[in-house]
Amino acid sequence: MAQQKQYYRRKKVCKFCVERIDAINYKDVKLLSQFVPERAKIMPRRISGVCSPHQRQLTNAIKKARNIALLPFTSE
């Protein structure tokens, strides 16, 4: 089956598991902004490949960061 495909879809791995990032802090804008695409929505797991415990932490961190204006709620 896989051989019939023209291209091979790369297996996604959770960035936080691979890099062993335990604490996802709301102050780390650089890290969080990787998971906030242009429309300022939170990137879904199926695209980023983040595992569910980390996605949960990430979501909480992004929401905190939004509250203190480190990240946008919307983009114009």
Add this chain to the structure above:
Amino acid sequence: MRNYEIMFIVNPNTPEEEVDKINSQIEGVITSGGGQIQKIEKMGKRRLAYEIERHREGQYVLFVIAANGEIVREVERRLRVLDAVIKYLTVRTDEETRRLEKMKSFRQKRAARRGSSTRTAVAELPEQALEEDM
């Protein structure tokens, strides 16, 4: 006693001394209530991600404290009253640090049990990814 982080944004046009005054005022509230201050950090001027009261910039200040809920409530009330403060956020951190410590000790214990074989276990994930790449 619980650990909290209180972050607030001060109007970008307030002079430095004014910010210090606010900080010492908040500091007074915390210490007089029996709380401890672990850190006060002025994070400087930053662009806001969205407009707050017509401001596009703000001066960020971060307090890391150990206190009880009563003190936090008082600090938040003060911050609300101060006109120069345009936004604030309080986050409780002790539960999170406890969880992290637990994870750390668990990892160490596992590493000790496995001895030298941990190294291969750590390398497992990237290896898998590599295989599937091909």
